[in-house]
Amino acid sequence: MEDGHELPEASDGGPDGMVTDDSNGENFSILGEKEIGGSVRLSSWSPTMDLFVVTYEETHTMELFHMNLRKLWSISHDARPSSICWRPDGKCIAVGFENGKMALIDAETSDVVTLSTEHKSVVSLVYWHETDSWVSNHPAQLLLHPEAGESKFFILCSCDADLDLQISAFGSLPLCRINVKAHVAKTSPTLNMA
Numbered sequence: 001m002e003d004g005h006e007l008p009e010a011s012d013g014g015p016d017g018m019v020t021d022d023s024n025g026e027n028f029s030i031l032g033e034k035e036i037g038g039s040v041r042l043s044s045w046s047p048t049m050d051l052f053v054v055t056y057e058e059t060h061t062m063e064l065f066h067m068n069l070r071k072l073w074s075i076s077h078d079a080r081p082s083s084i085c086w087r088p089d090g091k092c093i094a095v096g097f098e099n100g101k102m103a104l105i106d107a108e109t110s111d112v113v114t115l116s117t118e119h120k121s122v123v124s125l126v127y128w129h130e131t132d133s134w135v136s137n138h139p140a141q142l143l144l145h146p147e148a149g150e151s152k153f154f155i156l157c158s159c160d161a162d163l164d165l166q167i168s169a170f171g172s173l174p175l176c177r178i179n180v181k182a183h184v185a186k187t188s189p190t191l192n193m194a
Contacts (some may be wrong), residue, residue, distance in 0.1 A: 013062055033067045042081060046107070048090030055081040062095065064107065073110040077103070082122050087171075088130040094156055094171055098124025102158055104171045114172045119160040128171075129155040 041056040046052065050067040062081055063074045072131055079099035092113065094107045100119035103112050131153050156171035164182040 036063070036065070036069065042084050043087055044084050044093075046086050046090045047088055051090075051107070053084060053086075053093055054085065055084065062105070064110065069173070075105070075110050075112075078099075083124060083126045083158075085126040085127045085128055087156075089152065089154075092171070094126040094128060096126045096158055096160075098122045100160060102126070102171075104156075116172075118166055118174075118177075119164060121161040121164075123158055123160050125159040127155070127157045129157065131155065 036054065038059065040054050041057045042055040044053050051064060051072070052067070053062060053064050055062045059076070060078065060080050061076050062084070063073055064072045066072060077095075077097060078095040079101065081095050082098045083096040084093060086107070091107055093107055093144050095103045095105060096119070097103070100117060100121055100123060102116045102118065102123055104115075105111070112120040133140050154170050155175070156168050157165065158168075159165045159180070165178045167175045167177075169175055
C-alpha cells in the first residue's frame with residue numbers, strides 16, 4: 001500500500017511472454033531480457049537521461065548503461081563503491097568508496113574529474129543539492145570553478161561511517177566539515193549518538 005492506495009499486483013510472464021496487470025486485466029509483452037555483470041550492489045538512474053549506473057557485489061567495477069542495457073562505459077577503482085549519486089544536471093556522478101575516497105566521474109567520458117581522500121572511513125552517503133540562490137553575476141566567481149558561470153550552483157554533501165559530514169561546492173571546493181557525532185555531543189549532551 002502506498003499513500004492509502006493498493007498497488008496492483010502483476011502476474012509473472014506465462015509461456016507466451018505476456019504479463020498481466022491483475023488490477024485491470026491489461027497485458028503487455030516482455031520484449032527481451034538481458035543479464036548484466038553480476039549481483040548489483042548499488043544502482044542509480046540519471047535524473048536527465050535514459051541512463052543508469054551500477055556497481056557490483058563481487059568487484060570494484062562501476063558501469064554505465066543505456067536503458068536498453070547497452071553498456072556505455074566501465075571503470076574500476078582500487079576500492080568498492082559504497083555510495084553513488086548523480087548530479088541533478090546528469091553531467092557528473094559522485095562516488096564514495098569503502099576506503100574513504102571520493103570521486104567525481106564525468107558521465108559522458110567516464111573520466112575521473114576529481115579524486116579526494118578527505119574521509120577516514122567508508123563513505124556511506126553522497127548527495128547533490130542544486131540551488132541558484134548563491135550564484136552572483138560577479139566576474140570573480142568564474143575564478144572559483146569553471147562551472148561557476150552556469151546558472152546553477154551544485155553542492156555535494158558526503159558523510160562517512162564516523163559521521164564526518166563534508167560539504168563542497170561543485171564537489172571540489174570545500175565549504176565546511178562537521179563531525180556530527182561531536183557536534184551533537186557538544187550541543188545536546190543527553191542525546192546518545194553511539
